[in-house]
Amino acid sequence: MNAKENNKDSTEPEDGRTEEPGAPPEDGAHETADPQNAVDENAEAAENPAAEEEADFDLEAQIEVFRGQIAEDPENCVHHYNLGEALHELGHHDAARETFHLALQYDHDKGFGAIIHFGLGSLYYHQLMRGASANVVLSSVGLHSAHSDKVNITEVNDSEYQLPIDEFEAAIRDLPLLKADEEIYEDISRNAPLNIANTYYKWGSDLIDKARQLNRYGGEIQDTRQAQKFLKKALKIDPNNSAAALLVNVSQKMLAQGWKTYDEYGFEAKDIPGTG
Numbered sequence: 675m676n677a678k679e680n681n682k683d684s685t686e687p688e689d690g691r692t693e694e695p696g697a698p699p700e701d702g703a704h705e706t707a708d709p710q711n712a713v714d715e716n717a718e719a720a721e722n723p724a725a726e727e728e729a730d731f732d733l734e735a736q737i738e739v740f741r742g743q744i745a746e747d748p749e750n751c752v753h754h755y756n757l758g759e760a761l762h763e764l765g766h767h768d769a770a771r772e773t774f775h776l777a778l779q780y781d782h783d784k785g786f787g788a789i790i791h792f793g794l795g796s797l798y799y800h801q802l803m804r805g806a807s808a809n810v811v812l813s814s815v816g817l818h819s820a821h822s823d824k825v826n827i828t829e830v831n832d833s834e835y836q837l838p839i840d841e842f843e844a845a846i847r848d849l850p851l852l853k854a855d856e857e858i859y860e861d862i863s864r865n866a867p868l869n870i871a872n873t874y875y876k877w878g879s880d881l882i883d884k885a886r887q888l889n890r891y892g893g894e895i896q897d898t899r900q901a902q903k904f905l906k907k908a909l910k911i912d913p914n915n916s917a918a919a920l921l922v923n924v925s926q927k928m929l930a931q932g933w934k935t936y937d938e939y940g941f942e943a944k945d946i947p948g949t950g
Contacts, residue, residue, distance in 0.1 A: 736760050751780040755790050762797050770797055787848035792862050795841030799869055802834055802876065827883040830897070835877040842866040842873075871912035878904035879921055885928070888935055890944040898925050 740757035747753060758773035774794040781787050845866045852859055881901035885894040902925040908918040932948035 733760050733764055737764075749780045751777045751786055751790065754780060755786060755793060758790075759793055762793065762800075767797060767801060784848050784851045785853035788845045788852040788862055789854060789858060791841045791845035791848060792866060795838045795845060795866070795869065798834075798838035798841060799873060802838060802873065827880050828887055828889070830877070830880050830884050835873055838873050839870050842870045867911050871908040871915055871918070874904045874908040874911070875915060875918045875921075878902070878908065878918070878925075882921060882925060882928070885946075886933065886935055888937055888943040890946075894946045895929065895949060898928050901925055902929075 737757060737760045740753055740760060743750070743753040744757065754773050754777035758770045758777060761767075761770035761773060771794065774790055774797070777790045778787065778794075781790060843866075845862055849859065849862060852862075878901040881897045881904070885897045885901070902922060905918045905922045905925065908915050909922065912918075928946075928948075930948050930950065932946050934945045935943045937943045
């Protein structure tokens, strides 16, 4: 999606044209505000597959346009960003990541750094959110053998959560230098912090799921304490994150009282004592 005409500063190529990157991908910008929107959009796409196929076709055509622009002006960061955005939309994540990094390389004055970092952060964020999601048992702490199939997180790779956070923080850092219209500026200002908060929430909730898995691995208390820190960071950024607030209470109860986990047959798998 191409941005509207710039009402801040803009770059002007030698031929006199003024160019801007497209707006941040709409799914990355708005996914965090209301998860139900994603459900509604998926349902709409399912009802109208022809429209979805047409959108895919248009993106493929746009990719060729952007590649042609890069061939003519290979050091223009805007063309690389637009190509990266289109590749991301089509699910070509590795190619999109490489293209976003090229855009950053050619963004010498960081005039488009905010939007490029936001695009890169959105790519990492979407990859993270496609992974196993935490499932919180609200009725009790532990004692959830009926839900054992959902307690499936056995490893939490810190870098997978830190990558989107770093990129969204870089987007916020570079906002004062952004050469794009006010709509893009406001979009990044609003959604980058929300995406950071949601990443911290997922990081914390995944650590709690890891602590409540069936196998005892020895780091349950440490992971639960770390989860609590991440959840509080999420709340500091977004006080309206009710899921994070709920999990803070759950983690406090886990640490104080301990918890037990049962296997699918109802036998106790592990017993983690509380810390008082």
